[in-house]
Amino acid sequence: MRTAAQIARDVNAKTESAREVTDATLAHVDAVDGQIGAYLTRLHDLARAQAARVDERVRNGERLPLAGVPIAVKDNMCLAGTRTTCGSKILEHWVAPYTATAVQRILDAGGIPIGKTNMDEFAMGSSCENSALGTTHNPFDLTRVPGGSSGGSAAAAAAHEAAIALGSDTGGSIREPAAFCNLVGFKPTYGRISRYGLIAFASSLDQIGPLTRTVEDAALAYDVMAGKDPMDSTSIDRAVEPTATALRTDLAGVRVGIVKEFVTETLGPDIAALYARAYADLEKLGAQLVEVSLPTAEYGLATYYLIAPAECSSNLARFDGVRYGLRVDGADVGQMYEATRAAGFGAEVKRRILIGTYALSSGYYDAYYVKAQKARTLIGDDFKRAFATCDLIASPAASSPAFAFNAKSDPYSMYMMDYYTIPMSLAGLPALSVPCGYVTPAGGEAPMPMGLQLAAPLFEEAKLLGAAHAYEQATQHALKAAVAVA
Amino acid sequence: MSAFEAVIGIECHVELKTKSKMFCACPNEFGGEPNTKVCPVCLALPGALPVVNREAVLHMVRAGLAFGTEIPAFSKFDRKNYFYPDMPKDYQISQFDMPLTQGGVVRYWLEDGTIKECRLTRIHLEEDTGKSTHAGSGDGRIAGSSHSLIDFNRAGVPLMECVSEPDIRSADEAVGYLDALKRTFVQLGVSDVKMEEGSLRCDANVSIRPVGASEYGTKTEIKNMNSFRSVHRAIESEIARQTALIESGGRVTQETRGWDEGAGTTHPMRSKEEAHDYRYFPDPDLLPIELDRSVVDRIGSELPELPLARFERYHGGFGLTPSQATQLVDNAPLATYFDAVVAASKHAAQSTNFVLGDLSRLANETGVAIYESPVAPAALAELIALVESQTINSKIAKDLLERMWKGEGSPKTIVEREGLAQTSDAGEIATFVDEVLAANEKAVADYKSGKTNILGFLTGQVMKHSRGKANPALVGALLKQKLD
Numbered sequence: 001m002r003t004a005a006q007i008a009r010d011v012n013a014k015t016e017s018a019r020e021v022t023d024a025t026l027a028h029v030d031a032v033d034g035q036i037g038a039y040l041t042r043l044h045d046l047a048r049a050q051a052a053r054v055d056e057r058v059r060n061g062e063r064l065p066l067a068g069v070p071i072a073v074k075d076n077m078c079l080a081g082t083r084t085t086c087g088s089k090i091l092e093h094w095v096a097p098y099t100a101t102a103v104q105r106i107l108d109a110g111g112i113p114i115g116k117t118n119m120d121e122f123a124m125g126s127s128c129e130n131s132a133l134g135t136t137h138n139p140f141d142l143t144r145v146p147g148g149s150s151g152g153s154a155a156a157a158a159a160h161e162a163a164i165a166l167g168s169d170t171g172g173s174i175r176e177p178a179a180f181c182n183l184v185g186f187k188p189t190y191g192r193i194s195r196y197g198l199i200a201f202a203s204s205l206d207q208i209g210p211l212t213r214t215v216e217d218a219a220l221a222y223d224v225m226a227g228k229d230p231m232d233s234t235s236i237d238r239a240v241e242p243t244a245t246a247l248r249t250d251l252a253g254v255r256v257g258i259v260k261e262f263v264t265e266t267l268g269p270d271i272a273a274l275y276a277r278a279y280a281d282l283e284k285l286g287a288q289l290v291e292v293s294l295p296t297a298e299y300g301l302a303t304y305y306l307i308a309p310a311e312c313s314s315n316l317a318r319f320d321g322v323r324y325g326l327r328v329d330g331a332d333v334g335q336m337y338e339a340t341r342a343a344g345f346g347a348e349v350k351r352r353i354l355i356g357t358y359a360l361s362s363g364y365y366d367a368y369y370v371k372a373q374k375a376r377t378l379i380g381d382d383f384k385r386a387f388a389t390c391d392l393i394a395s396p397a398a399s400s401p402a403f404a405f406n407a408k409s410d411p412y413s414m415y416m417m418d419y420y421t422i423p424m425s426l427a428g429l430p431a432l433s434v435p436c437g438y439v440t441p442a443g444g445e446a447p448m449p450m451g452l453q454l455a456a457p458l459f460e461e462a463k464l465l466g467a468a469h470a471y472e473q474a475t476q477h478a479l480k481a482a483v484a485v486a
Numbered sequence: 487m488s489a490f491e492a493v494i495g496i497e498c499h500v501e502l503k504t505k506s507k508m509f510c511a512c513p514n515e516f517g518g519e520p521n522t523k524v525c526p527v528c529l530a531l532p533g534a535l536p537v538v539n540r541e542a543v544l545h546m547v548r549a550g551l552a553f554g555t556e557i558p559a560f561s562k563f564d565r566k567n568y569f570y571p572d573m574p575k576d577y578q579i580s581q582f583d584m585p586l587t588q589g590g591v592v593r594y595w596l597e598d599g600t601i602k603e604c605r606l607t608r609i610h611l612e613e614d615t616g617k618s619t620h621a622g623s624g625d626g627r628i629a630g631s632s633h634s635l636i637d638f639n640r641a642g643v644p645l646m647e648c649v650s651e652p653d654i655r656s657a658d659e660a661v662g663y664l665d666a667l668k669r670t671f672v673q674l675g676v677s678d679v680k681m682e683e684g685s686l687r688c689d690a691n692v693s694i695r696p697v698g699a700s701e702y703g704t705k706t707e708i709k710n711m712n713s714f715r716s717v718h719r720a721i722e723s724e725i726a727r728q729t730a731l732i733e734s735g736g737r738v739t740q741e742t743r744g745w746d747e748g749a750g751t752t753h754p755m756r757s758k759e760e761a762h763d764y765r766y767f768p769d770p771d772l773l774p775i776e777l778d779r780s781v782v783d784r785i786g787s788e789l790p791e792l793p794l795a796r797f798e799r800y801h802g803g804f805g806l807t808p809s810q811a812t813q814l815v816d817n818a819p820l821a822t823y824f825d826a827v828v829a830a831s832k833h834a835a836q837s838t839n840f841v842l843g844d845l846s847r848l849a850n851e852t853g854v855a856i857y858e859s860p861v862a863p864a865a866l867a868e869l870i871a872l873v874e875s876q877t878i879n880s881k882i883a884k885d886l887l888e889r890m891w892k893g894e895g896s897p898k899t900i901v902e903r904e905g906l907a908q909t910s911d912a913g914e915i916a917t918f919v920d921e922v923l924a925a926n927e928k929a930v931a932d933y934k935s936g937k938t939n940i941l942g943f944l945t946g947q948v949m950k951h952s953r954g955k956a957n958p959a960l961v962g963a964l965l966k967q968k969l970d
């Protein structure tokens with residue numbers, strides 16, 4: 001499949017219709033998704049109806065930035081009239097009556113919704129194995145996970161089942177699966193894209209972003225989605241600098257910070273070598289490498305695993321069986337709640353609700369939640385100091401390449417996957433993962449993709465995507481096709 | 487005389503009068519078909535987010551400033567987490583440690599005009615929940631019901647919660663305090679305060695202690711009071727219960743008690759075994775509120791004269807009785823009318839007499855409000871001036887007022903047109919007197935035979951003969967002079 005930019009160009013030029021792109025994409029999805037399992041719901045009728053509208057608009061002389069571009073939507077984003085499950089039993093049959101702002105902006109720009117993608121339940125997980133509704137396979141090695149929580153979206157984009165896949169990132173849920181699936185996964189500054197219609201996991205961290213095969217496509221999607229939404233008071237009211245026109249081909253004059261505390265040697269010689277090469281490539285492009293220090297970053301994981309569960313324990317309270325979703329009867333209302341939530345939520349969701357409830361309860365609130373908020377502030381301060389001496393920060397996006405199903409059985413080793421992405425989330429910074437090569441995992445046969453994480457100061461999306469584009473164009477790590485596409 | 491005094495604190499919830507709900511664009515209106523005034527936000531559908539209603543925040547500032555509270559520059563919303571079927575999100579957006587107002591004093595008056603004070607702890611902003619109806623049990627109670635229906639029309643309606651310090655000492659004071667809140671909120675336009683529509687709901691914390699003691703006794707919290715009258719009765723009943731209990735050697739248990747309107751008593755309500763842990767924390771969906779000082783100052787400068795100040799002006803200033811002053815305070819358009827009459831006539835006592843006397847009577851008889859009648863304040867002031875200058879007497883004034891009410895024109899015009907001005911011309915009055923004496927020979931004879939009380943009758947005849955315009959004092963003097 002061509003990139004989103006190429007498709008939009010052709011459809012706008014009327015050399016191809018949105019209907020043709022859509023039909024071809026749906027046929028490809030029907031052919032390969034049995035192996036991949038990217039989609040929980042395929043939207044044939046909706047896609048064709050939208051394609052007809054797009055063709056009509058293009059015929060009427062409109063130029064649409066995403067004309068005819070096949071879009072995969074993570075199943076925690078509402079799309080009116082479609083099942084929106086969050087990968088959970090509790091919402092398995094819930095049909096959203098309204099559309100998320102970000103999704104609406106994609107549709108208005110001419111995007112074609114191909115389907116709703118699998119995900120870790122309520123976006124909690126780093127492998128997509130926590131979905132209660134399906135298994136998604138990594139298109140580069142079907143025995144491996146696609147990464148989480150936006151695993152379905154990552155698999156859809158990697159297997160060419162969509163040109164742009166929407167994901168949501170709370171602690172790394174776009175960047176980590178992007179790394180596992182050789183994609184560009186972009187998490188903008190917190191508040192840049194409206195969360196209205198995104199089913200909340202942790203409100204102060206959640207951010208929608210695109211997973212694409214090129215930086216240009218990420219920029220295209222971001223430019224369409226970003227901007228103040230009156231329905232989300234945390235969305236930022238500040239002009240959005242277009243990023244698609246800010247893409248560059250060198251890094252001259254860019255100071256790239258390498259974090260002293262992020263020691264890659266502990267990841268093994270292959271991975272250490274891979275990142276050494278990535279940093280050297282940045283330098284070859286004209287970047288100046290500088291060492292920066294994030295002394296509190298090591299508390300990121302602990303901080304995150306107090307704040308995110310605290311917020312989720314409250315955000316997920318509404319799934320109580322009273323108004324929508326699953327209901328399991330009980331003798332009284334209290335027992336109905338208990339039975340519903342016991343049956344409706346999976347183990348990881350329950351674990352985090354319990355941690356969060358504990359962290360917020362009186363007597364522990366100051367010791368855990370308040371302390372975590374303080375640590376969060378310190379982490380943000382660390383970044384501010386670091387960005388005084390550099391323009392971007394480079395690091396691994398994930399601690400390892402995609403692993404085999406059931407390889408990480410204890411929660412802590414799974415949480416460690418997001419070690420490099422969580423600090424940026426806590427600080428609300430824009431960050432992305434861009435393909436940076438392959439390593440063959442221990443016990444594996446095929447080389448698996450790895451991602452380079454680049455992070456920028458708040459609102460510096462244009463600078464970030466511009467630099468990522470230069471790196472991508474110079475290195476071409478994304479060229480290798482996933483097995484399932486062939 | 488009881489050896490105990492009551493210590494009462496009141497928490498009340500008042501619905502704010504806003505066009506839309508607290509966090510969404512649904513209309514904030516009472517009633518309607520169940521679940522017709524709802525949207526993804528107030529139903530807490532997955533993914534929906536709250537957006538703060540600016541009008542509600544400004545109302546809070548108005549209410550706070552009216553009671554002299556501090557309006558902090560920085561305030562925030564918190565989530566109060568607990569499961570309840572009426573509550574769509576299973577948490578309520580409220581304010582915990584940084585409310586929109588802190589402190590303040592409610593000054594109020596009692597029926598006899600005594601002024602009292604009750605400190606406010608705070609007024610904070612929160613959202614209302616939905617309303618459950620239990621079906622199948624016959625009596626609307628949950629016990630035995632087959633199913634429950636929930637109407638979320640009210641979910642998300644903005645509420646201010648006013649929390650008082652325990653400064654109230656009697657049921658009368660409690661009602662005076664609530665009246666003051668109600669009057670102020672209505673006058674500010676921040677709420678309609680209709681108890682029957684649930685727009686004011688209150689709980690009272692009641693304890694008693696020996697007169698002179700400084701420590702508080704054990705308190706009970708009374709709920710389910712649905713009118714000021716029931717607040718009064720419930721508090722009296724609870725004070726009596728606690729007094730009897732202590733006097734008979736018992737102890738008051740801290741508990742929540744319901745008020746039974748029919749029985750006229752409070753009763754223990756089933757309380758949760760454990761204290762609630764609401765797990766308050768700052769709502770991450772809402773940014774903190776940073777109020778611009780200039781906005782607060784502007785609202786402060788635009789506050790109208792508040793009920794207590796008005797009461798004091800009327801009662802202490804103009805010398806109205808507490809009940810007259812209250813009557814005016816509680817009828818803002820009438821008070822405005824009254825003030826205009828006083829301003830134009832410079833005569834408070836006469837203004838009071840006319841407005842609360844004859845004009846009120848006419849208003850009652852015709853069903854037309856005084857301020858909507860043809861009698862403009864300036865015209866009434868003109869009438870008062872005619873009386874004060876003794877141009878007309880009070881009898882003519884009454885007649886004139888009725889004619890003005892019917893729209894016959896200004897009193898001066900009528901008086902001039904019909905020559906109704908009181909005459910003090912001795913020659914003219916002497917002619918009237920002579921004519922009356924000539925026509926009433928029997929009365930004159932009676933007077934001369936010693937029945938001097940016939941003088942009143944003769945005076946009346948002269949006044950009638952003059953069509954009311956003769957100066958009654960001169961008539962009396964001339965009559966005596968001619969008869970004696």
Ligand SMILES: [Zn+2]
Pocket residue numbers: 507510511512523524525526527528529642
């Ligand atoms: Zn609503």
